[in-house]
Amino acid sequence: MTRRRVVVTGIGVLASCGIGRDAFWAGLLADPPEGVRLVPDFDPLPYFDNPKDARRQDRFAQFAIAAGAEALEQSGDPGADPDRTGVLLGTGIGGLQTLETQVQVLLEKGPRRVSPFLVPMMMANAGAAAISMRYGFRGPCETVVTACASSNQAIGNATEMIRNGRCDVMITGGSEATNTPTGTQAFINMTATSAAGISRPFDAERDGFMHAEGGAILVLEELEHAQARGADILGEIAGYATTADAYHITAPRPQGAGAVRCMEIAIENAELSADDIVHVNAHGTSTPLNDAAEAEAMAKVFGEPGPLVTSTKGVTGHALGAAGALEAVAVLMAMEHRLIPPTAGWATQDPELPTMRLVTGSAAPWEPGPSLSNSFGFGGHNATVVISPPPT
Numbered sequence: 001m002t003r004r005r006v007v008v009t010g011i012g013v014l015a016s017c018g019i020g021r022d023a024f025w026a027g028l029l030a031d032p033p034e035g036v037r038l039v040p041d042f043d044p045l046p047y048f049d050n051p052k053d054a055r056r057q058d059r060f061a062q063f064a065i066a067a068g069a070e071a072l073e074q075s076g077d078p079g080a081d082p083d084r085t086g087v088l089l090g091t092g093i094g095g096l097q098t099l100e101t102q103v104q105v106l107l108e109k110g111p112r113r114v115s116p117f118l119v120p121m122m123m124a125n126a127g128a129a130a131i132s133m134r135y136g137f138r139g140p141c142e143t144v145v146t147a148c149a150s151s152n153q154a155i156g157n158a159t160e161m162i163r164n165g166r167c168d169v170m171i172t173g174g175s176e177a178t179n180t181p182t183g184t185q186a187f188i189n190m191t192a193t194s195a196a197g198i199s200r201p202f203d204a205e206r207d208g209f210m211h212a213e214g215g216a217i218l219v220l221e222e223l224e225h226a227q228a229r230g231a232d233i234l235g236e237i238a239g240y241a242t243t244a245d246a247y248h249i250t251a252p253r254p255q256g257a258g259a260v261r262c263m264e265i266a267i268e269n270a271e272l273s274a275d276d277i278v279h280v281n282a283h284g285t286s287t288p289l290n291d292a293a294e295a296e297a298m299a300k301v302f303g304e305p306g307p308l309v310t311s312t313k314g315v316t317g318h319a320l321g322a323a324g325a326l327e328a329v330a331v332l333m334a335m336e337h338r339l340i341p342p343t344a345g346w347a348t349q350d351p352e353l354p355t356m357r358l359v360t361g362s363a364a365p366w367e368p369g370p371s372l373s374n375s376f377g378f379g380g381h382n383a384t385v386v387i388s389p390p391p392t
Contacts, residue, residue, distance in 0.1 A: 006159045007390065009231040010075025010219035012067035013329045014039050015316045016212050020070060025333045028315050028341035029363055035197060037212030037317030038179055039063070056117050057130060058095030059177035063215030063322075064127030065134065068171060072135070075219040079229055080169040086139030087128045088158040089217075090150030090174035092321030092377070093183070094124030100180045127175050131217075139167045145321070147377030148283070149242070150174055151216070152324030155385050156240030158220055168222045173325035175215030187211050190250070192287060199318070201284035201311035201343050202291050202358055204350035209285045212317030216325035218332075223391065233390040235332045238370060239270025245380030251289055256297025258382045263301045263372060266384035270370065277307050277386075278369035279340060281327045283376045284311025285318050286345070290376065292353060299354035308366060310359040314344030324375035324383060331387045335368040 014020065016037035017027025027033075033040075044062040047069055048054040054062065072078075078085065098121040105113050120126060125143040132141040140161060144154045151174025158172035178184075187193045194200070194208040226233055243265065245258035252258065267274055283294055298306055312330045319326055334340050346360045368389045375383045 004163050004165065005223035005391070006162045006220050006237045007223050007226050008218050008234045008237065008332060009221045009226050010071040011216070011234065011329050011332060012070025013216040013326065014042065014063060014067055015214035015319065015326055016040070017315050021333065024329065025337065028312055028330060032199065032315040032344045036179060037210050039213055056121065058098045058121045058126060060091055060095060060175045061127040061130050063175035063177060064089060064217065065130050067173065067175065067215040067217040068131045071217040071219050076231060078169040078219065078221060080225065082136050082138045084139055084167045085137040085169040086161055086167045087132045087137055087141045087171045088144070088154050088161065089128040089172065090144040090154035090321050090324065091124050091127065091176055092145065092147050092150050093176065093178050095122030095126060096178045096183050097180050098122040100182050131171055137171065146381040147379055148320050148323055149375045149377035149381035149383040150321035150324070152373065152375035152383035152385055153242055155218065155237065155324065155328055156242060156383060159237045159240055162220060162222050168225045170220040171217060172220055173215070173217035174322045176320045176322040177213045178320060179211055179213050184211055194286060198345050199286045199314050200345040201282065201286045201314050202295060202350065202353060203346045204348040206286045206288060206291060208287050209313065210317035212319040214316065214319040214322045214326055216322060216329045218325065218328060235335055235390055236388045237385060238388040239266045239272065239386030241265035241269055242381070242383045245382065247380055250378050252293040252376060254293065256293035258380060259294055259297035259374065259376060260300045262382035262384045263297065263374070266372065266386050270386040272370055272386065274302050276370050277302065277372055279307050279366065279371035280309045281331050281371065281373045282309050282311045283374045284313055284343070286313060294374065295353040295356060298356060304355040305357045308340055308357050308359055308364055310340050311343045312341055314346065324373060327373045328385060328387060331371050331373050335389050338365060338368060339363040340366055
């Protein structure tokens with residue numbers, strides 16, 4: 001049986017460097033914003049019927065709805081049977097802002113003042129449920145929660161839903177909004193965030209990530225279905241894999257052994273070889289252990305110096321469960337513009353890392369080809385998606 005192919009026909013995005021595709025792309029090519037990476041000037045009201053409806057969604061779900069609207073606008077009406085159209089999103093935590101606010105209400109005003117909307121707002125599946133209900137998509141509606149690998153796993157699992165014939169169209173991606181006082185302090189106390197306030201992926205002076213928020217949604221479609229309706233195809237999800245380190249709750253397995261297996265299986269799943277891969281959008285958080293493990297893993301998979309590598313987290317910061325979706329959009333837009341954004345914040349070569357072709361300084365012109373997007377999460381979750389240019 002010939003495997004069904006899966007293509008991307010719409011993308012929507014909002015991040016600290018910009019709201020919407022054009023602003024996001026311009027932000028990836030510009031100097032990174034200073035300080036905490038929040039989505040600036042985000043107004044949820046245009047995406048809801050009234051302010052009350054907007055207030056009944058946590059910020060992370062508002063992000064999913066906004067990015068979904070942009071993605072579906074670009075895709076146009078997929079025209080698939082609603083029972084064969086699904087939603088599969090990722091988030092690392094879900095409605096932390098709502099939980100934190102309502103705990104404060106409980107402590108200051110008493111139990112009777114706690115909102116009856118607390119649970120439907122804080123639950124991790126709120127974003128996926130909201131998109132499903134808004135558009136009437138009645139296929140599978142699920143949420144992946146695997147820390148910073150969440151939305152990459154969502155994209156991969158959504159791809160499998162189409163490949164195996166369960167669905168013809170899937171809305172996928174992820175969103176996150178955890179920059180609350182408690183969420184921020186937790187990462188600071190964990191010493192995971194940068195004390196210098198700079199995201200410096202793969203740099204010798206890297207000292208942690210910049211805690212960020214954001215969301216990105218992709219419309220996936222079976223190739224022949226997209227071609228039959230004349231959809232504009234942006235790229236193809238050619239392969240996917242996920243593995244577990246089975247090692248430590250926060251640290252990656254030394255030498256990136258889990259990441260090596262993940263990338264190798266994803267490339268094999270795409271029916272490609274390592275020599276076919278021309279670009280990697282790295283997880284590249286700017287933490288000492290993650291970047292070292294990923295660099296060593298890439299050297300094992302591709303040899304040195306390997307394909308062109310960038311970490312867009314130098315600009316976006318680390319949006320946790322939304323990171324993989326943001327970076328998948330970055331790869332697709334790099335293909336569209338035939339430019340790979342530079343790794344912002346990088347300045348000093350780390351002599352302890354293997355040699356790699358890291359894009360720094362300015363964007364690198366390239367001939368788009370098969371590319372990897374890596375995501376690795378606390379708990380030892382690894383996810384790699386292979387994205388190829390539109391089929392010719």
